[in-house]
Amino acid sequence: MIAFWTLFLRDLKLAYRQGSTIPMTLAFFVIAVTLFPLGVGPELNILARIAPGVLWVAALLACLLTLDRLYQADYEDGTLEQLMQGPLPIEFMVLAKISAHWITSVVPLILITPIVAISLNLPTDGIWVMVLSLMIGSPVLSLIGSIGGALTVAMRRGGVLLSLLVLPLYIPVLIFGVAAVEASIGMLPVKSHLMLLGGLSLGALVVSPIASGAALRLAVE
Amino acid sequence: MAVDLHKFANPARFLRISDAIFPWVSGLAVILLAIGLYMALFVSPRDYQQGDTVRIMFVHVPAAWMSMSIYVMMAVASAVGLIWKHPVADLSAKASAPIGACFTFLALVTGALWGQPMWGTYWVWDARLTSMLILFFLYLGYMALWSSFDDQSKAAKAAAILVLVGVINIPIIKFSVDWWNTLHQPASVATMEGPKIHSSILTPLLIMGVAYLALFASVFIIRVKSEILSRRLRMLQINRLQE
Numbered sequence: 001m002i003a004f005w006t007l008f009l010r011d012l013k014l015a016y017r018q019g020s021t022i023p024m025t026l027a028f029f030v031i032a033v034t035l036f037p038l039g040v041g042p043e044l045n046i047l048a049r050i051a052p053g054v055l056w057v058a059a060l061l062a063c064l065l066t067l068d069r070l071y072q073a074d075y076e077d078g079t080l081e082q083l084m085q086g087p088l089p090i091e092f093m094v095l096a097k098i099s100a101h102w103i104t105s106v107v108p109l110i111l112i113t114p115i116v117a118i119s120l121n122l123p124t125d126g127i128w129v130m131v132l133s134l135m136i137g138s139p140v141l142s143l144i145g146s147i148g149g150a151l152t153v154a155m156r157r158g159g160v161l162l163s164l165l166v167l168p169l170y171i172p173v174l175i176f177g178v179a180a181v182e183a184s185i186g187m188l189p190v191k192s193h194l195m196l197l198g199g200l201s202l203g204a205l206v207v208s209p210i211a212s213g214a215a216l217r218l219a220v221e
Numbered sequence: 222m223a224v225d226l227h228k229f230a231n232p233a234r235f236l237r238i239s240d241a242i243f244p245w246v247s248g249l250a251v252i253l254l255a256i257g258l259y260m261a262l263f264v265s266p267r268d269y270q271q272g273d274t275v276r277i278m279f280v281h282v283p284a285a286w287m288s289m290s291i292y293v294m295m296a297v298a299s300a301v302g303l304i305w306k307h308p309v310a311d312l313s314a315k316a317s318a319p320i321g322a323c324f325t326f327l328a329l330v331t332g333a334l335w336g337q338p339m340w341g342t343y344w345v346w347d348a349r350l351t352s353m354l355i356l357f358f359l360y361l362g363y364m365a366l367w368s369s370f371d372d373q374s375k376a377a378k379a380a381a382i383l384v385l386v387g388v389i390n391i392p393i394i395k396f397s398v399d400w401w402n403t404l405h406q407p408a409s410v411a412t413m414e415g416p417k418i419h420s421s422i423l424t425p426l427l428i429m430g431v432a433y434l435a436l437f438a439s440v441f442i443i444r445v446k447s448e449i450l451s452r453r454l455r456m457l458q459i460n461r462l463q464e
Contacts, residue, residue, distance in 0.1 A: 151382065161365055161366065164361060168358040171394055171397065175400070179400075211385070211386050218375055
């Protein structure tokens with residue numbers, strides 16, 4: 001357990017001290033969202049209609065940007081191999097890194113979402129459900145993304161392949177996340193959507209450490 | 222000089238059996254395709270609403286069946302390869318992927334061509350169409366992963382992990398897409414069900430299904446065989462270089 005926390009805190013510290021990654025991800029998220037009003041047109045009712053989808057898709061893409069470095073930096077300098085020799089089972093090591101990734105790369109996006117959502121004219125009720133759905137659903141992004149990151153860890157330009165592998169698997173969480181927000185705008189009950197998102201997160205929590213662990217073993221052996 | 226003989230033990234048996242089966246399967250594929258296409262294009266009745274365009278169904282529906290079953294087959298083969306380290310299982314998963322992608326593509330294209338006269342548009346974001354498209358992307362990702370590894374045994378394992386994660390996700394994707402679609406445009410789905418199937422349509426459909434299966438089996442045998450032979454060739458080349 002100590003090993004788990006040590007690794008988790010180490011990854012947090014690394015992300016904090018590298019500094020530039022978090023602001024850049026945020027900037028990407030904001031710019032990607034900004035492009036939509038420019039592309040679609042500034043009519044407020046259209047923007048309100050597409051806002052949940054745009055926010056979710058932008059969050060997906062912003063998360064994807066950071067995923068290819070999830071294991072790669074450690075793989076390149078040999079830390080990954082050392083970690084796999086260590087006392088911590090590889091599945092827990094994966095879980096520690098995923099948690100750190102979620103906190104450093106995804107949670108900032110969620111925190112900035114309300115502001116961006118207001119600029120897209122999303123109704124106030126929708127904004128809170130938007131944040132809630134991201135909170136519940138976005139662990140899936142880190143968890144499934146970790147499988148892709150682990151599979152492409154040894155490749156020099158794994159980023160493109162990573163998106164091809166991971167994006168189709170993101171579709172359910174996108175659909176249910178957007179459905180929750182749209183239901184809340186339409187004054188429909190949102191509980192079932194959020195529960196489905198929670199179910200997806202829990203399912204990914206089971207599958208991802210095993211699959212990522214197997215993929216990492218493969219890369220290091 | 223070390224040729225790993227036990228590695229070839231199973232592939233050799235596979236080659237022997239597949240050589241025996243191949244003429245039968247390929248012959249069956251040709252005959253059934255001929256019969257099935259003849260029945261589909263000339264014998265089966267025109268639909269009273271759709272006219273002759275309904276005949277696209279006989280190419281379209283079995284392709285959709287195959288695209289799904291091949292992915293499941295790849296998952297089973299990959300699991301076998303991962304658990305028992307069976308070399309032919311890895312190869313069969315690899316060999317089936319492009320065939321599966323072709324069938325998926327065929328289903329998508331014929332579906333689009335059928336959609337134009339029937340729905341007035343090549344593409345609707347119908348649940349089935351969308352999940353087919355996603356399946357196509359999964360095939361592409363699988364093949365891309367295979368081709369981006371130099372080491373074949375590593376590629377096999379990585380691809381196996383991917384396809385197993387994918388096969389868990391396919392029901393979830395299917396379900397979520399179904400659900401997503403019925404929320405937005407429930408009307409367009411109903412037309413797809415069509416009238417109840419009469420035996421004059423069902424028989425050519427099933428014949429085409431079996432024909433596709435036989436076609437898959439023959440292409441599959443060719444692909445696995447060439448894969449085994451090319452590996453053997455490379456092994457021999459390496460051995461010669463080492464001498």
